[in-house]
Amino acid sequence: MSSVTLSSLSLAYPGGHLGLADVDLSIRDGEFVALVGPSGSGKTTLLRAVAGFVTPTSGTVRIGDALLASPGHSTEPERRGLGMVFQQHAVWPHWTVGRNVEYPLRRAGVERAERRRRVAEALELVGLGGMERRNPATLSGGQRQRVAIARAVIGRPRVLLLDEALSALDEPLRDRLRLELRALTRSLGLTVLHVTHDRGEALALADRVAVLDGGRLQQFGTPAELLEAPASPFVARFVSDAALVRGSIDASGFRAAGHALRVPAGRLVHGGRRSSAGASPAHGEAEIAIRPEHLLARPDPAGPGLVTSSLFGRDGDELVVEWAGLALRSRASGVRCAEGTRVSLSVEHATVFPAPAAREAGAGAGPLPDGAQAADPDPAGTAERGGSGPGGAAGDGPARHGAAVDTLER
Numbered sequence: 001m002s003s004v005t006l007s008s009l010s011l012a013y014p015g016g017h018l019g020l021a022d023v024d025l026s027i028r029d030g031e032f033v034a035l036v037g038p039s040g041s042g043k044t045t046l047l048r049a050v051a052g053f054v055t056p057t058s059g060t061v062r063i064g065d066a067l068l069a070s071p072g073h074s075t076e077p078e079r080r081g082l083g084m085v086f087q088q089h090a091v092w093p094h095w096t097v098g099r100n101v102e103y104p105l106r107r108a109g110v111e112r113a114e115r116r117r118r119v120a121e122a123l124e125l126v127g128l129g130g131m132e133r134r135n136p137a138t139l140s141g142g143q144r145q146r147v148a149i150a151r152a153v154i155g156r157p158r159v160l161l162l163d164e165a166l167s168a169l170d171e172p173l174r175d176r177l178r179l180e181l182r183a184l185t186r187s188l189g190l191t192v193l194h195v196t197h198d199r200g201e202a203l204a205l206a207d208r209v210a211v212l213d214g215g216r217l218q219q220f221g222t223p224a225e226l227l228e229a230p231a232s233p234f235v236a237r238f239v240s241d242a243a244l245v246r247g248s249i250d251a252s253g254f255r256a257a258g259h260a261l262r263v264p265a266g267r268l269v270h271g272g273r274r275s276s277a278g279a280s281p282a283h284g285e286a287e288i289a290i291r292p293e294h295l296l297a298r299p300d301p302a303g304p305g306l307v308t309s310s311l312f313g314r315d316g317d318e319l320v321v322e323w324a325g326l327a328l329r330s331r332a333s334g335v336r337c338a339e340g341t342r343v344s345l346s347v348e349h350a351t352v353f354p355a356p357a358a359r360e361a362g363a364g365a366g367p368l369p370d371g372a373q374a375a376d377p378d379p380a381g382t383a384e385r386g387g388s389g390p391g392g393a394a395g396d397g398p399a400r401h402g403a404a405v406d407t408l409e410r
C-alpha cells in the first residue's frame, strides 16, 4: 500500500515562518498528484515533510499504514522508501550514468549481477538503453533528467516525489518527457507527488491537483473539478486566469458594482451546479469568476471593449480587453483580434461566490437566483453597446471600477 495520508499537518519554521497550516490530504495508492500554488505557498515544504527533510510541528504523515512523522518523531528520509527527482543537480557529475542509477541498489546491498540487470532495465525504461558508461557531462539536459528519473525508480519506491523535475527543460522536450513520465509512472503503478509552477503541466499530468496558498490547502480535486467547480475565487483565478468581479445578485442575475457588466441568472453556476429552477432567489453582494474561454469577444467598431493585448494562441487569440475600467481576459475563437480592436463582449458562463466579507465571516454560498431560461433578461449575455444595461453606468471611469475587479497578473 503506497497511499500517502497527511492529517492536520502544520509546520512552522524557526523564526515563526508558517510553512504549512492544518493540511489534510489523502493520496491514493497509484495516484499522480500535482501540487500547485503561488511562490511561498508551501509546496516544497509539503514535499519535504513527506520526504522527511523537515518534521511537522503538529499532525502526521503516513505512507500506507506506516506512521512516518508526528511531532517529535520522524523516520529518516532513506528509510521511507521514496524516490526523488529535483529540478537541478540531480545527477552526480563525477560518476558514470550506470553508477548514478545503481546508487540506491548499492546502498541497499543488492549484489552486483542483479544491480547490473536492473540498471539496464531502468535505463531502457527511460529511453537511455545501453548508456551505462556515458559521462553525464556528455548528456543533454533532458537525458540527465532521465538518468535522475531512472535512479529514482530503480529502487521500486513506494512513492515518487518530483520537485520541479521538468522545469529546467525547454519545450518541446519538456512536453515529451511529461508524456513519458506519465506513462512510466502508470506502468510501474507508482504513487506520485509532483510539485510544479506550471499550471498547465499540473492539469495535464495529474489525476488530482492540490492547490495551496499561504500554507493551506485551498482545493484538492481532479483537473476538471478545479476548472468547473473552483472552491474559491482564488482557485478560479490561479488555475484558470479567471477575472474576479464584485457586485450583487438579484432575480435577474449578477450586476457588477458600478459597471455595466451583467450576467443573466441562467449563465451563473455555483459550486459546479447550474442554478436550477426552484432554487430560492438569494439577493445580495457576491463575487463572480469569469474564465477567459467564457468571455467571448467579437470585433465590433461600436463595442464597449478595447483589446489592449493580443497573443496568438493555437485555439484562438488570447486577449486582454479593457472595458470601462475592467481588465478582462478573453479567448477569441474563430477570429483574429489585434491590439486596438474594439469588441463587444458576451459572458457565456460565470461562477458565483459569496462576497469577500461574507466568505471571511464563514458564510456558505447562498443559492442562486432562479435560472429559468425563459426569464433570461439578456440573451446576448450583457455587454450591451455603450454599456448601459439596467442600472448600468456607461460613463463610469476606470478609477471607480478598479475596486470591482481583480485579474491575475503575470
Ligand SMILES: Nc1ncnc2c1ncn2[C@@H]1O[C@H](COP(=O)(O)OP(=O)(O)OP(=O)(O)O)[C@@H](O)[C@H]1O
Pocket (backbone or CB within 6 Å): 013, 014, 015, 017, 018, 019, 037, 038, 039, 040, 041, 042, 043, 044, 045, 046
Ligand atoms: N528554511 C526555511 N526557513 C524559514 N522559512 C522558510 C524556509 N523554507 C521555506 N520557508 C517559508 O515557508 C513558506 C513556504 O515556503 P515553500 O518553499 O514551501 O513555498 P513554495 O510554494 O515551494 O514556494 P516556491 O514556489 O517559491 O518554491 C514561505 O513563506 C517561505 O518563506
